[in-house]
Amino acid sequence: MILAGMSLEELEILMSELGATKFRAKQIHNWVYTKSVSTIDEMTNLSKDFREQLKEIASVTETKIKVKQTSKDGTLKYLVEYPDGECVETVLMRFDNRANLTACVSSQVGCAVNCSFCATGKSGFKRNLNYKEIIEQVLTIQRDTGLKVTNIVFMGQGEPLLNLDNVLKALEIFNNDFQIGARRITISTSGIIPGINRLADMDLQSTLAISLHAPTHKLRAEIMPIENKYPLDELKKALLNYVEKTGRRITIEYILIHNFNDTFEVAKELAHWLKDLKCNINLIPYNSVIENDYKKPSSNDIMKFKYLLEHSGKKVTVRLERGADIDAACGQLRGKTTK
Ligand code: SF4
Numbered sequence: 001m002i003l004a005g006m007s008l009e010e011l012e013i014l015m016s017e018l019g020a021t022k023f024r025a026k027q028i029h030n031w032v033y034t035k036s037v038s039t040i041d042e043m044t045n046l047s048k049d050f051r052e053q054l055k056e057i058a059s060v061t062e063t064k065i066k067v068k069q070t071s072k073d074g075t076l077k078y079l080v081e082y083p084d085g086e087c088v089e090t091v092l093m094r095f096d097n098r099a100n101l102t103a104c105v106s107s108q109v110g111c112a113v114n115c116s117f118c119a120t121g122k123s124g125f126k127r128n129l130n131y132k133e134i135i136e137q138v139l140t141i142q143r144d145t146g147l148k149v150t151n152i153v154f155m156g157q158g159e160p161l162l163n164l165d166n167v168l169k170a171l172e173i174f175n176n177d178f179q180i181g182a183r184r185i186t187i188s189t190s191g192i193i194p195g196i197n198r199l200a201d202m203d204l205q206s207t208l209a210i211s212l213h214a215p216t217h218k219l220r221a222e223i224m225p226i227e228n229k230y231p232l233d234e235l236k237k238a239l240l241n242y243v244e245k246t247g248r249r250i251t252i253e254y255i256l257i258h259n260f261n262d263t264f265e266v267a268k269e270l271a272h273w274l275k276d277l278k279c280n281i282n283l284i285p286y287n288s289v290i291e292n293d294y295k296k297p298s299s300n301d302i303m304k305f306k307y308l309l310e311h312s313g314k315k316v317t318v319r320l321e322r323g324a325d326i327d328a329a330c331g332q333l334r335g336k337t338t339k
Contacts, residue, residue: 108158161195
C-alpha cells in the first residue's frame with residue numbers, strides 16, 4: 001500500500017484497522033503532504049514499534065527521480081519514474097522576487113494530440129496517469145527540494161482534458177491535502193471541447209488555459225491536428241459558453257513562431273478572434289526543440305506582436321523563458337532519455 005495519495009479519511013480507516021488512534025492518521029498525513037518525507041522511518045513522532053508495523057503493509061512512495069537537471073535561473077526539471085518503468089517530466093519554476101513556486105505537471109505518458117512543435121507529441125501516446133501518479137510529481141519536487149509548491153499548472157506532457165477524471169481527482173487532493181487553493185491551479189488544453197463543456201458545468205475556481213497558437217483554421221491545422229477534430233469556430237462557442245457559465249476569465253496561450261504566426265496580419269486576425277472573449281493572453285516565444293525547424297522570433301517582433309494585441313484592449317504578457325540551458329521544452333528530456 002502506498003501512503004502518498006491517500007486522504008485523511010482513508011488514513012483514518014487504515015489506522016482503525018491497525019488499532020491505532022485517529023491522531024496517528026493526522027500525523028502521517030502531515031508527514032506525507034507537508035513535510036514530504038520519502039520513508040516511514042522519517043516519521044519520527046511515531047513509535048519505532050508502530051513504524052515497523054506500518055512498514056509491513058505500506059510505504060510512502062514507489063516513485064523515483066530518474067534524471068534531474070538544474071538551470072542557471074533556478075528552474076528544476078525532473079524525469080520522474082513510476083514502478084512500471086514509465087517516465088514523465090515535471091518542472092519547478094521559481095520567479096525572481098516572488099515567493100511562488102510553480103510546478104508544471106504531466107497528465108499522461110506521451111500524448112496523442114501530436115502538435116508539430118512539441119517533442120512529447122512526436123513520441124506518441126503511451127497511457128494515462130492515475131491521480132496518484134499526478135500528485136506524486138509534486139511530492140517528488142517537495143521531497144527533493146524541501147520546499148512547498150504553491151502553484152500548479154497542468155502544462156506538462158499529455159492533454160489534461162483527455163484524462164479529466166484523474167486530473168479532477170488530483171485537483172481535489174491538491175486542494176484538500178496539499179492546501180493549494182484552486183485559484184492557484186491552471187488546467188491547460190489544446191481545445192478538447194467535451195472537456196471544456198464539462199468544466200463549464202462545474203464550480204471550479206481554477207483557471208482554464210487554451211493553447212490557441214493560431215487564429216485561423218488553416219494556420220492552426222498546420223501545427224495542431226486537433227484543429228481538424230475541434231475547429232476554431234466550435235472552440236470559440238465552447239469558450240464563450242464557459243465564460244458565460246463560470247464568469248471566469250480564460251488564459252490564451254500563444255506560442256510565437258518566427259515567420260509563421262508572428263506577423264502583423266496574424267496579430268490582427270488574433271485580436272479579431274479574441275475580441276468578444278473575456279481573456280488574458282500569454283505569449284510564449286518558441287523554445288526550439290531539436291526535431292524541427294521552427295525558430296523563435298526576435299525580441300523586436302515579439303514586442304510588436306504584443307503591442308498590437310494590447311492595442312485591442314487585452315492584457316498581454318510575454319512568458320519569461322525558464323530553463324533555457326536545460327531540456328526545458330515539454331518532452332525534450334523524456335525524448336532524450338528514452339531514445
Ligand atoms: S503541446 Fe501538449 S497537447 Fe500538444 S502534443 Fe504536446 S503535450 Fe500534447
